[in-house]
Each structure stands twice: as C-alpha cells, then as structure tokens.
Amino acid sequence: RKEVEQDPGPFNVPEGATVAFNCTYSNSASQSFFWYRQDCRKEPKLLMSVYSSGNEDGRFTAQLNRASQYISLLIRDSKLSDSATYLCVTPSSGSARQLTFGSGTQLTVLP
Amino acid sequence: DAGVTQSPTHLIKTRGQQVTLRCSPKSGHDTVSWYQQALGQGPQFIFQYYEEEERQRGNFPDRFSGHQFPNYSSELNVNALLLGDSALYLCASSSKTDGWRKREGRDTQYFGPGTRLTVL
Numbered sequence: 001r002k003e004v005e006q007d008p009g010p011f012n013v014p015e016g017a018t019v020a021f022n023c024t025y026s027n028s029a030s031q032s033f034f035w036y037r038q039d040c041r042k043e044p045k046l047l048m049s050v051y052s053s054g055n056e057d058g059r060f061t062a063q064l065n066r067a068s069q070y071i072s073l074l075i076r077d078s079k080l081s082d083s084a085t086y087l088c089v090t091p092s093s094g095s096a097r098q099l100t101f102g103s104g105t106q107l108t109v110l111p
Numbered sequence: 112d113a114g115v116t117q118s119p120t121h122l123i124k125t126r127g128q129q130v131t132l133r134c135s136p137k138s139g140h141d142t143v144s145w146y147q148q149a150l151g152q153g154p155q156f157i158f159q160y161y162e163e164e165e166r167q168r169g170n171f172p173d174r175f176s177g178h179q180f181p182n183y184s185s186e187l188n189v190n191a192l193l194l195g196d197s198a199l200y201l202c203a204s205s206s207k208t209d210g211w212r213k214r215e216g217r218d219t220q221y222f223g224p225g226t227r228l229t230v231l
Contacts, residue, residue, distance in 0.1 A: 004153075034219070041199075043201055043222040044222050049216045087153055091218045092156075098159060099144070099156065099218070101146075101154050103152055103153045104152075104153050
C-alpha cells in the first residue's frame, strides 16, 4: 500500500460547484497533514496545514479522520483559478521529517 | 523577504553527463530538502541537509549527491545521467528552530520554482 493515496482524477466541475477530494495515509503516527496546490509546470504551494481535526480557510475546508486514516479537501464555490493539481502530503516518520506526497488530483473548473 | 530560489531554471544534458543544481533557502531557514518530480507524479524525496550534513536519504542511488554550505544554500549533483533522470527537481526550505516552527507550523516546507532537467 502506498504511504499516501489520492482520488484518481481528473475532476472537471462547473464554476460555482462544490468539489471534494479524499486522501488516505498509511502511517497511523502522522501528526501533520498538508494540502499543496500545484499549477502546471510550477512548484507546489502550500494551501492548508492540518494538525488537529480540520482547518478552514475561506472556501477551502480540510477535514481529518484519524480513525479511518483519511483527510479530505472541500472546495466551495469553485473558481476558474482553482484549476490545478492538489497534492495530499504528510511527513514520514523519522527525524528528518521528509514529506511524502500523493500523486495528486487534477481539478479543472469549467466556465 | 526572499523566498526559495533555484538555478538554473532549465537544463538540457546528454546521457552520461553530470549536472549540478543550486538552491538558496528562504531567509531564516536552515534546512534544505531535495525532491524529484517526474511528469504526472508527486514529488519524491531525495535527501535533506541540515548543519551541512545529509540527515536522511530517500530511495535514490549514489549517483545523487549533495552539499550544504555555511550560508545554508545547497547543491544537488547527479552523475552519469540517465534518460530517466529527466524531471523537475524541487528544493524545499524549512527550519528546525522552535521559533520558526511555531510561526510557520510544524513540518512546513516551502518550495522553490524548480529546475527542469531534460536528459537526451
């Protein structure tokens, strides 16, 4: 089983729609979780950090379910500018805290 | 406040050649991690440098090596390039000091724009 697995994409949604991505992780000891956004041929940019049960920032909500070992990202009122690949990330165990990435979910918001 | 910078932006090499990529971390950060991102995949951890030493290494061969300088900047070297080394190489910056971890959040890493390496 991969350490971090994400919903297969792509997701194509109309502007204004609500869309949710799920991500499962295998390391039950993980304490930190991140969603990064990556535009085509650009670097990943931090979207949200989650350290407890969830986090909300405007139209974006991340929820963590430790019992089932999954984390979700909900985007409300989608904008064209939300089109990107969304990467689910958690640090691996160990002192260096390397980040382990999912393979990403591609979102296209259509006009 | 300068963010993470990387050079060069793009690079084209042939099989068997050697390449050096460079990274300067965000101001105030002391730790540099390197990742390789192949097309359509998430970034894969190569190694991390802190206090001028390699602290942890991912599943990459010895052809991949690195260095960290006293000013915290870092280099990634790849020898004997293979076609499969073609990828986006990302540098991520973070800090192990408590002050920064409290300000930015535990385990947070910030990425540079990357170097796109093409091996022909």
